[in-house]
Amino acid sequence: MTSYPQLSAQERQEEYRRLQAEYEALKSRGVKLNMARGKPGKTQLDMVSDLFDLMRSPEEYVSDGVDVRNYGELSGLPAAKHLFADILGCRPQEVFVGGNASLQLMYDTISKAYTHGLLHSPRPWCREEKVKWLCPAPGYDRHFKVTESFGFELITIPMTPEGPDMDAVEAAITDPAVKGMWNVPKYSNPDGIIYSQETIRRIASMKPAAPDFLLMWDNAYCIHEFEGDFVPFPDILSECAKYGNADMVFEFASTSKITLPGAGVSCFACSEANMAYMEELIGVQAISFDKVNQQRHVLYLKDKAHTLDLMKRHAAILGPKFRCVLDMLQEQIDPLDIAQWQRPKGGYFISFNAMPGTAKRVLALCKEAGVTMTGAGATFPYGKDPQDSNIRIAPSLPPVEELRQAMEIFCVCVKLAALEKLGV
């Protein structure tokens, strides 16, 4: 295999015809495979379903004297706060334990900023003339959609191997209309990047012009290594506090990819001043979240050490899937000089940069051959990738054998689209 850009026009044509035949052959298999979302696979679900064997004896209904089956404890069971604080490295009183989804808590935080304002807001954001929002990209499509849905202007911040381009961030936040920023700081979605210490320091010490700047810190993959040991990561709450920014940050996490997706427990963590303010607002909306499920998770996960053991067992399932994808890319795409990608050690995605101008075409070809991927552009604000290059690969759902088939198709599509771009 030779670098495609170095092929002659005739060689490209020959390669293209060969690949077309291969593509037709693959298509005729009639596969139907889905790598669109970071959904855990069935083996992972089966592995944790002994979660349902808990809550069977009356003493398990009581936690710190609270009957978990009745109303009350708006901000969550103390034991559940301890568990998340242990995992995130913050203090239990900084943790609010919610329902089944951190996305809902994130949406709700921004919605409350919009309807009521945050602790340091001069006014609710719906009374602001304009709200702008920083979106490190490629990033998580659902994040971008939330802020888009409230009519904020989304500003793309380039991602670097160290995290968001902090020069760009520091320039942007001098505008008081810039009210916040999305982050997936560890194993970022989709790049799998871990923010560097220096990036975190610069973020924690920001001096935004907006007094109510909201640093959204979605620590979705805080303990989600699939390769190697747990990588310690700073507690963003104390980092921000160190620089006088205690009230700037809200951190989010959930057990969606520790126990069950959409049936786990979520939390947010923030300063005690923010907590008092938010509890007042959330107290109008809710009496309490599902404490039975909180208790089930406390009993099942126990503490950070025990949870990390469970994550090793998830890694044993996920690791081979990621290696399958990375090995096939290495073998089939790397020599051709037509794409780059990250090699993450945790998280749920591989961020693949196809030859600029070909991502949409690659995914259309994939779809035609029965492989569904995250839509092209999804990883950018407004769903528009200016380079039409980034593709998010989600290897977690299919078994390795199906993944191999899907990647075979994907690699052929990447090559076809590149050759079309180079001219055939």
Next chain:
Amino acid sequence: MTSYPQLSAQERQEEYRRLQAEYEALKSRGVKLNMARGKPGKTQLDMVSDLFDLMRSPEEYVSDGVDVRNYGELSGLPAAKHLFADILGCRPQEVFVGGNASLQLMYDTISKAYTHGLLHSPRPWCREEKVKWLCPAPGYDRHFKVTESFGFELITIPMTPEGPDMDAVEAAITDPAVKGMWNVPKYSNPDGIIYSQETIRRIASMKPAAPDFLLMWDNAYCIHEFEGDFVPFPDILSECAKYGNADMVFEFASTSKITLPGAGVSCFACSEANMAYMEELIGVQAISFDKVNQQRHVLYLKDKAHTLDLMKRHAAILGPKFRCVLDMLQEQIDPLDIAQWQRPKGGYFISFNAMPGTAKRVLALCKEAGVTMTGAGATFPYGKDPQDSNIRIAPSLPPVEELRQAMEIFCVCVKLAALEKLGV
């Protein structure tokens, strides 16, 4: 016992001194009893906790081909929609099954009207100069708080034995700033009133000036009889549709008082046009709600008939508690001509109207003697009862023996406050 208003000044003084002594004696018992909220008692929780024995075999993880343990099915499991449709008398496609609390769904509906607008809104409500809201009172304090928290002007609508005073409602809705109305149509909180057929007809056929008028129909006690058989109740969705108002109403319900408070399943029901609109908005906020708990409830409750059997068992626990309260009021207060109250056959409350100007005093005396009740005024908008008369009694939590003690104290306090008002 004689009617207090007919006592001479001296008789009142004698009675007052006698009651003071009785009050001091009761106080010295040092009880600590809570009748503040409609919390089910421990016997009810124990009765349904075999709910936790479900979800133990792999075939229970799958519902209509959906693995309930993974992401997806934003609007809920089809089987859960069927269950709620069966109970509410609407169609499954009109049901959205949510998380653990209908209060959150209600808050969220109003929040979305505020941030994004409803299907027929000319603009989001945050862009309206003023939003007014109809509050039949006495009513549910948490309802009133939600609309108050968004800055709406709350308009009190008197309750009658037939439901809200519809003349007042029909007059109010000619104002286009009046955007909606709270309702607990069956066993209203706190009066325990069932809206009459005529009231429902007038509500369903309203012609509000606001094109996006939101009829909040909190059917919290739809199958919650504690005395006698299930009382059939019209499906408000088809009632509204009959009069061309299909998109005017959102109905809410939950299993909080069928299975577990705060750990059950909630739903809203609305027209299919509203459903399509709301799913679009909620799709930004959530991937899915807790389908494991939905499935648990489908397996446990089965259908309406089976759920009504369970409600009979709740009634066997609740009935004696309500009878204890009502009997003591009948015996100790009724002859004195100082108060009125409802005698409901379902729901969770008894609405007690003390002598005007004495509710706060009654509750202060209760508190001093160790009995916590819902705060005076709570059943009115802004927490202000213009008569200072209405007291919500919640008999569900304490065992009958404790309830008797609490009511002994309550009755003495009602008498003391009345005598003070009459002059002693």
